[in-house]
Amino acid sequence: MLHRRVYQFLIIYFIGLGTLMLVKYSLNLSDYTIPGVSEIWTTCRRYFGLYLMAVLNTLCVAILGHLLSICMATVVGIIGRLTIWIGSFIRVAAYNIQAYPIVAVAPIIFILLGDGLSSRLLIAAMICYFPLLLSFIGILSEPVQEIEHFFESTRRMNWRLQVKIRAFENIHKLITVIVGSATLAMVGTIVAEFIAASAGIGYSIRIALYQSDLAKILVALFLIGVCTSVYLVFLEWLGWFIKRRLGSI
C-alpha cells in the first residue's frame, strides 16, 4: 500500500518536473525563472534535512489539527443527529458556515492568537472540520431502521447505542472521509504557515517565494508529497485494522 502510493506520487511529481523542464528548454527560459536539474539537485542536497524537519513539524500540527477536527465533528455530529430543534439548528448552521472560506478568517485568528502553534492548529482543524462535520451529521442522523427497530421496540435504545449502530454501519464511509480530510489538514496547516506562522514548511515556502527560489519550492513540494503519502497510508492501514477488529471485513 505504502510503496504504491509513494510510487504514484513520484510519477506525478516527476511528470510535473518534466513538464517544467520542457517549458524551460522549449522557451529558453533562464535559470532564474526555472532552475535547471543540477541546481534543483544541489538545493535538494543542501536543504533536504532542514526542509524535512520543517515538513515533519507541519505534519505534526496537521495530525493534531486533524484529531481535533475529528473530535469536534463527532461531538457536533452527535448533537446534530437529534430530531429536536437543537439538532436542526446545528445542521443548518453547519451547512451555512462551511460555505464561508476559512482562509478569509485566518488573518483574524492570527491577529487574535499570534503566529504560534495555536493559530496553525486552529486553522488546520477548521479547514478539515467542515467536510468531516457534514459527513458525520449525514451519517449519524440517518437511521439504520432494520437494526434499530429491535432496540426501539424493546425500549433498549439510548444515544450511545444509536451512535454506535450508525457509526458501525457506515464505518467504510467514515474512514474514507477521515482519510480524505487528512489531505485537507495538511493543506490547512501549510496555508496557515504560509499566511503568518514562523515555523513549518509553509513558512519555508513563503521565504523561498520571497527569494524567487523555485528550486527550494520544488524540494519542499517533494517532501510534502512524500510525507502526506506516508500519513495517508498510515490512516488507511488504521482504517483497515479497525474494520478488521470490528469484523466488518
Added chain:
Amino acid sequence: MRLELKELHYKYPGSVGDVFRQLSCQVTEPGFHALFGPSGVGKTTLAKMIAGDITEFSGDINLHRIRHVLYTYNLERLPGWYCIREHLEAITPKSNRQRMTELVDSFGLQSCLDSRFAQLSLGQQNRTNLARYLLQDFDLLIMDESLANVDEITKEKIILKIKSLFPERCFLYISHNVVEVSKFCKQIVVLRNQYKAPQAVTLHGQDYNGRRTLKQTELEQIMLEIVNAS
C-alpha cells in the same frame, strides 16, 4: 386477551387513495393467528398500526389484556460487532436464559452462535431474528414474514415449538403461504382491498399443533375459503 380493530381509516401521507376504509376485525383469544392477504393490501401497515409505529389514523385499536406488542419483520439485522451468542446473551432478560438455550436448539441455531449475523444464510438470519424477539417480554408478537427463506420442515418445527412454548401469548403471523396459514393458525384475518366490503374477513384455521391428525378435506376447505375471501 383480545385484539379489536374498529373502523380504521388510513391513507399514506401524500397519497390520494385510502389503504383502509372502515376496517374492523378482531382476534379474540391467545394463540397463533394469521394476517393474510394479497401483496400491497396493507398487512405491514396494519401491523405497524397495531404495534404503535403508525399513529396518524382514525378509528380504534383496542388491546384487552395485551400490554406489550412487538413487531418483527424479515429484513431486520443484528448489530455486526457481536457474534450471535453475545447478542442473544446481551438482550435476553435473566428470567428467560433457560428459554434461550431451548430456542437455540429447536431453531437449529447451535452452529451459528459463534458467527456474526452477516455470515449467516438468509434463513438462519430470519430464525435468529425471530428467536431474539421470542426471548423478550411480550403479549402480542406480530411476525411479518419472519420465516421467509426457511425450509418447510424447519418452519413447521419452529411454528410448533412456538405454539407449545407460548400457549398463553398471542401471535399474528403475516404470510403469503395459504397452506401454512390454514394448517397452523387458529384465526385467520384475511385483508382485502379497500373496494371490497367488509375489508377484513376472519376465518378459522386448523390450528394444528402436531399432536392430532390433520384433516386433509377440512384443510382444503379452509384454503379455498381463504382464496375466495381474498
